[in-house]
Amino acid sequence: MGRRALTRQDATGAYPRGVEILLWLVPPVLVTAAAMCWVGWVGREGRGEVDRDVAARRLARALQHERPGRYAAPTPERDRSTGVAVRPSRRAS
Template sequence: MEILLWLVPSAVVTAVAMCWVGWAGREGRGEVDRDVAADRLGRALQHEHPRRYAAPVPERDRSTGVAVRPSRRAS
């Protein structure tokens, strides 16, 4: 059991870092007004994005999902 004591400092540092990130991250987002967010979303949805190329059509997989071994002839 004593050999596991070397894990204690790293576990404490990890726990402290997780608490700090959880506390510091909750305040930093900032609130956006609902009307402003709706206007931004509306402008983004109205904007046309040109397509540069057509997506390739994937080849149909003819697998049945069952592995079948070829039959062997009896000697």
């Protein structure tokens, strides 16, 4: 008897109607795809050929700048804290 109930349930399926839970994703996906196409179409207009003379001048100017060293000067190493608070000693008057 248990087998019949399981096969009958499997035959009808867990959902009597088709699963429509993901249909809400269709409009955002379409809008995103359209926006990507539009941005690609509009963005291509500004792309032109690079002027090699201007690029070479910019590169030469950037390479001539004096740049600081790659690493900063090392900071003096401090004593590691022991976690014990020590008050400074008082002078005897």
